[in-house]
Structure formats: C-alpha cells, structure tokens
Amino acid sequence: MNSLFMIFSLGIVGASLMVISTPNPVYSVFWLVIAFVNAAVMFISLGLDYIGLIFIIVYVGAIAILFLFVIMLIQQPNKIDSQDHSHFLPIGLSVIFLFYSLLTNSPKYISNPVIGSRTNIGAIGSHLYTTYYELVLIASLVLLVAMIGAILLAKQPNSPFLYNSHGESLRSRQDLFLQISREHL
Amino acid sequence: MSYLILSIVILLIGILGIILNRSNLIIMLMCVELVLLASTILLLFESRVLYTLFGQIFAIVILTVAAAESAIGLAIMVNYYRLRGTIAVRASNLLRG
Numbered sequence: 001m002n003s004l005f006m007i008f009s010l011g012i013v014g015a016s017l018m019v020i021s022t023p024n025p026v027y028s029v030f031w032l033v034i035a036f037v038n039a040a041v042m043f044i045s046l047g048l049d050y051i052g053l054i055f056i057i058v059y060v061g062a063i064a065i066l067f068l069f070v071i072m073l074i075q076q077p078n079k080i081d082s083q084d085h086s087h088f089l090p091i092g093l094s095v096i097f098l099f100y101s102l103l104t105n106s107p108k109y110i111s112n113p114v115i116g117s118r119t120n121i122g123a124i125g126s127h128l129y130t131t132y133y134e135l136v137l138i139a140s141l142v143l144l145v146a147m148i149g150a151i152l153l154a155k156q157p158n159s160p161f162l163y164n165s166h167g168e169s170l171r172s173r174q175d176l177f178l179q180i181s182r183e184h185l
Numbered sequence: 186m187s188y189l190i191l192s193i194v195i196l197l198i199g200i201l202g203i204i205l206n207r208s209n210l211i212i213m214l215m216c217v218e219l220v221l222l223a224s225t226i227l228l229l230f231e232s233r234v235l236y237t238l239f240g241q242i243f244a245i246v247i248l249t250v251a252a253a254e255s256a257i258g259l260a261i262m263v264n265y266y267r268l269r270g271t272i273a274v275r276a277s278n279l280l281r282g
Contacts, residue, residue, distance in 0.1 A: 009191045016195055016219050020202030025209050032215050039222055046233050051244055055225075058248055063218065063255050070259040071211060074266045085207050092204040096197045120241075127238050128245070135242060139249040146253030153260035 004045055011038040029067045033060050050121040188230035196223035210265070210272045214258045221251045 015035035022028050036059040044052035128136060199219035206212050225244045232240025266272050 005187065009187070012191070012222075013194055013198070016198045016202075016222075019215055019219065020198060020206065020212065023208065025211050028212050028215055032218065035219070036222065039226065043229060046229070048229055048233065048241060051229060051241055054245070054248065058252060059218075063252060066255060066259055067211060067215065070262060073263060074211075074272055085205055088205055088207075092201050095204060096200055099196065099200060100193065123238055124241055124245075128242055132239075132242050135246050139246055142249055142253050146256050150256045150260040153257070153264050 005042065008038050008042040008045070011035075012042070025071050026068070029064055029071065032067075033064045036060055036064075048120060050124060188226065192223045192227040192230070195226065196220055199223060207275050208273055210262055210274055210277075211259075213274065214255060214262070217254065217258075218251060221247055221254075 012035050015031045015038060018031040019028050019035065022031065036055060040052040040055040040059075042052075043049075043055065196219075199216045199222075202216035202219065203213055206216070225247050228240040228244050228247070230240075232238065232244075262272060269276065
C-alpha cells in the first residue's frame with residue numbers, strides 16, 4: 001500500500017513538473033492527463049472508487065479534450081520560447097513560501113457525518129441529495145452560469161451593429177407594432 | 186502525513202508554473218487545474234482518514250468548479266486571441282498605459 005502510494009505520488013509530481021516545463025502546450029496537456037490518471041488510480045486504491053472514475057471521466061474525457069481543442073484553434077507560430085526566465089525565481093519562491101506558511105497555519109478540521117457501512121456511491125448519493133442539497137443547487141447554478149458565459153464569450157460578432165450618434169441602429173428594422181398601429185394614430 | 190506533503194508539493198508546483206510561465210496562457214489554466222487537483226487530494230485524504238463524507242462531496246463540487254473554470258477560461262482565451270493575435274503572457278500589456 002505504501003509503495004503503491006509512493007509510485008503514484010511520484011508519478012503525479014513528475015507529470016506536473018513536466019506540465020510546467022514543456023514548451024509545447026500539446027505535450028503539456030498530455031502530461032496533465034497522465035497526472036490526473038495517476039491521481040484517479042491513487043484514489044481508487046484508497047477505496048474512493050466513485051471519485052476516481054469521475055476524475056477520469058471529467059478531467060481526461062472533458063477538460064483535457066477541451067484544452068486540446070482550444071490549442072488546435074489557437075495555432076501559435078511554431079517557435080520555441082528559449083528565453084531565460086530565472087529572474088522570476090525569487091518572487092516565485094517567496095510566493096510559495098507565503099502559501100506554505102498559510103497552509104501550515106490553517107485551522108484544523110470540522111466534524112462531519114459518518115459514512116457508515118455502505119458502499120461509497122450509495123453514501124455519497126444519500127448524503128448529497130439530502131444533507132448537502134444546497135451544494136447540488138450551487139453546482140447547478142455554477143454550471144449554468146459557465147454555460148451561458150462561454151456561449152456569450154465565444155459568439156462571433158459577425159454582424160456588428162453600426163450605431164449613429166443617437167444610439168440607434170443604422171440598419172432599418174421592421175417595427176411591426178408601429179406598422180400595424182399606424183393607421184389608428 | 187505523506188498525503189499532506191504530496192498535496193502541498195502539487196500546489197506549489199502549480200503556483201510556480203503560474204509565476205514562471207511566460208509563453209502561453211493555456212499552460213496557466215493547466216496550472217490552475219493542478220492547484221485544484223492538490224486541493225481535491227487534500228480533501229479526499231481528510232475524508233479517508235477521518236472517515237467522513239464531506240471531503241468527497243466537496244471534491245465533487247470542486248470538480249464542477251474546475252469544469253466551469255476551464256470552460257470560461259478557454260472562451261476568454263479564444264476571444265483574447267481574436268483580439269490580440271497572440272496568447273503570450275508577456276504580450277498582455279493592455280493596462281500598461
């Protein structure tokens with residue numbers, strides 16, 4: 001168990017180091033996939049089978065593919081960035097030290113309901129829809145806002161409205177209410 | 186204890202990637218995913234050790250937030266590329282004045 005944990009944790013750490021060190025973003029996405037698969041296998045070996053499978057489905061199946069699509073959309077000129085950025089290292093290390101001191105001084109845990117002797121997914125389902133139903137509502141709202149925001153951001157402004165100084169559109173539009181009610185005026 | 190060290194190391198790698206990366210904004214989003222992975226590992230470790238369920242449920246919420254964040258971030262990235270023609274971090278100087 002302990003050697004298994006060591007293998008998977010070294011895999012996660014090495015893959016995440018490769019994520020931040022490869023210049024090509026496509027390889028970076030692949031290393032991210034490797035890191036998340038390692039994490040999912042580690043969770044499954046811990047006994048958290050539902051979370052591990054959901055990790056593989058969501059991260060590898062959705063998020064990494066989304067990253068790959070956007071990298072293919074945004075095709076940068078194929079030059080490798082070989083500048084030296086080591087002068088950012090002191091500020092990086094100081095921010096890391098700040099986060100580390102925040103982490104070590106963080107407050108301790110809170111008490112929570114006990115799992116009991118059920119299966120993992122059964123316990124999660126029976127608690128997620130009864131005790132923590134607000135979290136389901138909040139998650140649904142977050143997903144709705146993300147969906148609407150992504151659609152609005154990615155919508156191509158192919159017909160830009162031309163506005164004059166009065167704030168009205170120059171393009172003549174048919175006003176049905178005005179046309180119908182014109183003879184009654 | 187080793188889980189704590191593992192999650193701290195992954196979190197620090199993510200922050201270091203956000204700071205040191207100067208060429209691509211998408212790698213910055215991937216580093217945010219790494220930070221979220223670190224927090225998920227910590228929550229699941231706590232849920233496993235203390236034999237409670239709140240960590241797993243909150244891991245699902247973090248998964249939702251990560252999906253929403255990557256969708257919004259990549260949409261912003263596409264719009265930014267349409268606006269500027271590049272997504273290099275060192276070229277993002279619109280606020281320099």
